[in-house]
Amino acid sequence: MIRVFSAMMIDSLRYLRSRFLFWIVLAMSAIAAAALFGTYSFTPTGMKILWFDPIENPMLAEDGVGREIFVSYIFNAYFLKFWLGWGAMILALISTASLIPDYISDGSVELTLSKPVRRPVLFLFKFISGLLFVLLQLSIGVGFAYIIIGIRFDQWMHGALLAIPLLTLQFVYLYAISALIAVLTRSTIASLLGTILIWFVISMVQFVSNTTLLQYEMQAATAQQNQAKIVELEAQIAEESRDPKPFERANLSSWTTTMEAAQKSADSIYPWVKTTARIELFVPKTGDLQKFISSKTKAPVTNEFAGLFMDFSSEEFRPANVDEETMRDANEAETIARKKVRKVGIVESITTSMLIVCLLLFLAIWRFTRRDY
Amino acid sequence: MESTIDIQGVEKIYRGKTHALRGVDLRIAPGEVFGLLGPNGAGKSTLVKILMTVIRPTKCAGTMLGQPIGSKSTLARVGYLPEHHKFPGYLKGAQVLDFFGAMSGVPRAQRKRKAAELLELVDMSAWANTRIGKYSKGMRQRVGLAQALMNNPQLVVLDEPTDGVDPVGRRDIRNILLRLKDEGRTVFLNSHLLSELEMVCDRVAIMVKGKVTRQGTIDELTEDTRRYIITLHQPSDLAESGRLVGQALSIEGVQTEDTTGSITIPLSDPAKIQGAIDRLRAGGQTIRSIQPSRASLEDLFMSAVAAEGDATPGASKPHKGGER
Numbered sequence: 001m002i003r004v005f006s007a008m009m010i011d012s013l014r015y016l017r018s019r020f021l022f023w024i025v026l027a028m029s030a031i032a033a034a035a036l037f038g039t040y041s042f043t044p045t046g047m048k049i050l051w052f053d054p055i056e057n058p059m060l061a062e063d064g065v066g067r068e069i070f071v072s073y074i075f076n077a078y079f080l081k082f083w084l085g086w087g088a089m090i091l092a093l094i095s096t097a098s099l100i101p102d103y104i105s106d107g108s109v110e111l112t113l114s115k116p117v118r119r120p121v122l123f124l125f126k127f128i129s130g131l132l133f134v135l136l137q138l139s140i141g142v143g144f145a146y147i148i149i150g151i152r153f154d155q156w157m158h159g160a161l162l163a164i165p166l167l168t169l170q171f172v173y174l175y176a177i178s179a180l181i182a183v184l185t186r187s188t189i190a191s192l193l194g195t196i197l198i199w200f201v202i203s204m205v206q207f208v209s210n211t212t213l214l215q216y217e218m219q220a221a222t223a224q225q226n227q228a229k230i231v232e233l234e235a236q237i238a239e240e241s242r243d244p245k246p247f248e249r250a251n252l253s254s255w256t257t258t259m260e261a262a263q264k265s266a267d268s269i270y271p272w273v274k275t276t277a278r279i280e281l282f283v284p285k286t287g288d289l290q291k292f293i294s295s296k297t298k299a300p301v302t303n304e305f306a307g308l309f310m311d312f313s314s315e316e317f318r319p320a321n322v323d324e325e326t327m328r329d330a331n332e333a334e335t336i337a338r339k340k341v342r343k344v345g346i347v348e349s350i351t352t353s354m355l356i357v358c359l360l361l362f363l364a365i366w367r368f369t370r371r372d373y
Numbered sequence: 374m375e376s377t378i379d380i381q382g383v384e385k386i387y388r389g390k391t392h393a394l395r396g397v398d399l400r401i402a403p404g405e406v407f408g409l410l411g412p413n414g415a416g417k418s419t420l421v422k423i424l425m426t427v428i429r430p431t432k433c434a435g436t437m438l439g440q441p442i443g444s445k446s447t448l449a450r451v452g453y454l455p456e457h458h459k460f461p462g463y464l465k466g467a468q469v470l471d472f473f474g475a476m477s478g479v480p481r482a483q484r485k486r487k488a489a490e491l492l493e494l495v496d497m498s499a500w501a502n503t504r505i506g507k508y509s510k511g512m513r514q515r516v517g518l519a520q521a522l523m524n525n526p527q528l529v530v531l532d533e534p535t536d537g538v539d540p541v542g543r544r545d546i547r548n549i550l551l552r553l554k555d556e557g558r559t560v561f562l563n564s565h566l567l568s569e570l571e572m573v574c575d576r577v578a579i580m581v582k583g584k585v586t587r588q589g590t591i592d593e594l595t596e597d598t599r600r601y602i603i604t605l606h607q608p609s610d611l612a613e614s615g616r617l618v619g620q621a622l623s624i625e626g627v628q629t630e631d632t633t634g635s636i637t638i639p640l641s642d643p644a645k646i647q648g649a650i651d652r653l654r655a656g657g658q659t660i661r662s663i664q665p666s667r668a669s670l671e672d673l674f675m676s677a678v679a680a681e682g683d684a685t686p687g688a689s690k691p692h693k694g695g696e697r
Contacts, residue, residue, distance in 0.1 A: 003478060003480070003481070004475065004476055004478075005473050007471075007472055007475030007477070010472075011461070011464075011472055012586075014463055014468065015461065015462075015463055018462075018463035030634055045485060102461075105459065106457065106459075107455065107457045107458050107459035108458075108459045108461070110422065110425070110427045110453075110455035111425070111453075111455060111460075111473065111520075112476060113425070113426060113427045113456070114425035114426065114427060114448060114451070114453040115448060115473070115476040115477050116445050116446055116447070116448040116449040116477065116478060117445065117476060118445055163473060275483065279440075370429070371429070372387070372422075372428040372429060373422075373427050373428070
């Protein structure tokens with residue numbers, strides 16, 4: 001069995017080496033890593049991009065607090081999510097989409113089926129060998145980025161290395177769909193397009209689920225913020241044993257109104273949060289893996305990253321009818337909400353996703369085993 | 374001695390409609406070269422694929438190398454070259470042998486040596502490190518044959534092995550098959566090249582419309598068609614001579630052929646022919662030649678096909694793929 005497995009893995013490696021796209025994606029990963037982490041540096045007063053004039057920003061200075069936040073954000077938002085999570089993943093699907101249809105094509109499948117290896121084993125080994133593409137791409141791409149970041153910025157993001165197994169797992173989710181369609185249709189095009197379509201649907205489900213949860217958490221955070229302010233002021237007044245002053249009364253009234261409105265809004269959104277979460281249970285949760293990596297690499301949420309460059313509560317960014325405190329509170333509530341949304345029960349997420357993957361693979365193996373070739 | 378292949382009543386019905394096999398019985402003895410022939414669509418490849426577990430039979434009883442048909446472990450002792458096989462174009466000749474050797478369970482240390490030997494055997498050593506994508510059809514067949522021998526099989530199943538191979542290549546493959554026979558291996562050949570089969574097969578079976586209609590050695594199958602052809606030199610009244618010969622031997626069916634001046638006598642016993650010779654000479658005829666003759670495999674094949682009402686060698690194949 002080990003002999004068969006290693007033969008199929010070596011065969012898969014030879015297949016990948018012969019694919020032009022494999023080398024293209026590898027080169028693009030290297031270029032992406034070099035562009036995202038090798039084209040700027042931090043100076044004593046800010047940051048410098050290529051040969052352009054330095055950007056004065058103490059937050060981004062060599063000893064600034066925002067330097068690590070900046071690099072971590074670029075890694076997660078652009079390299080991980082945009083390139084590895086989407087771009088490289090689609091190219092990997094394109095590269096591997098023909099693996100199973102070719103394997104079960106007339107003239108090819110007879111050769112392997114006539115060997116003393118059971119069909120489920122053959123299929124599983126072929127499936128696993130198809131993951132090599134992504135595993136190699138991620139190991140080299142993430143490894144390269146990890147080393148560049150470590151050497152250039154002395155920032156060793158060990159959590160980033162989690163992207164290798166976790167994004168491979170993301171590909172497992174997608175490749176299981178691809179494999180099932182391939183066995184059913186024996187068509188590379190159908191397998192590729194079907195997988196991308198289903199991935200789009202999965203992404204939509206996750207997007208709706210995330211957006212609903214984000215809205216709920218923002219309302220809940222706003223309600224809590226205002227409740228905390230009310231409790232604090234009432235405690236202060238009680239401690240001073242006095243009646244609230246007119247402006248304090250106005251504030252209490254305003255905060256109470258805001259809190260009640262936010263709570264009411266949160267309550268109305270909650271059933272949707274539950275419903276979308278239930279729907280999400282039945283799809284492989286590709287987005288959860290990226291969220292988990294982001295939290296492990298301590299990547300900032302969008303608000304925190306933007307905060308490096310702009311002060312949202314300042315007049316420059318604040319609408320005329322919104323005061324500074326309200327703006328700051330809203331920004332803070334959004335930051336809290338985004339961080340909460342990012343927190344995923346990774347074990348539950350992977351377990352439920354893998355149950356779906358197992359079901360897809362079971363169906364694919366069942367069809368592969370029963371079919372005449 | 375236990376048969377290498379012994380199957381009874383093999384049936385295959387595709388999607389409950391198309392009867393590809395209608396109760397095939399075959400017995401192949403160890404060490405023999407067995408040929409299965411039949412027109413396109415007769416079910417030859419379906420039968421081979423059932424033996425090789427590529428297709429699931431609707432009904433099948435019997436054994437291959439002592440194990441029930443469908444047993445995966447048996448396949449470690451079987452070599453197989455499918456018809457229209459496709460090796461991955463990114464592999465080199467030696468890599469193909471290594472890969473399929475590993476799939477058959479051949480240890481790594483043996484694979485390299487065996488691959489070199491077999492490439493030499495099929496005269497492909499010079500192409501060992503060239504990608505299959507650059508091979509001609511004949512070269513692929515040669516490597517395919519080598520691949521089928523990687524696991525040192527007791528039984529070699531070859532589906533149209535000379536397809537696309539030039540005459541020199543065919544002779545080489547024929548020699549390899551004879552060598553396999555000398556080594557005591559059993560060879561199951563599936564082909565519609567009758568002359569090829571006739572040259573190498575110990576026994577043949579003719580399959581038409583999913584049934585084996587005839588089976589045996591070529592001598593057995595042609596027994597009824599044995600005859601002697603006596604050609605006369607400038608015969609006078611050939612028809613009368615033919616009649617007199619029939620009378621002398623007390624047989625019917627003596628035929629004469631005016632254009633060649635020959636008389637065909639449907640007898641296989643040389644002793645009995647002597648009477649015909651005496652009668653002709655007594656009648657003043659000069660005998661130019663006496664030849665024993667029998668029907669060719671092609672004649673047998675055509676008569677079997679015609680007897681089954683399928684005189685269209687080229688009929689469409691049963692559909693591929695699907696489940697039983």
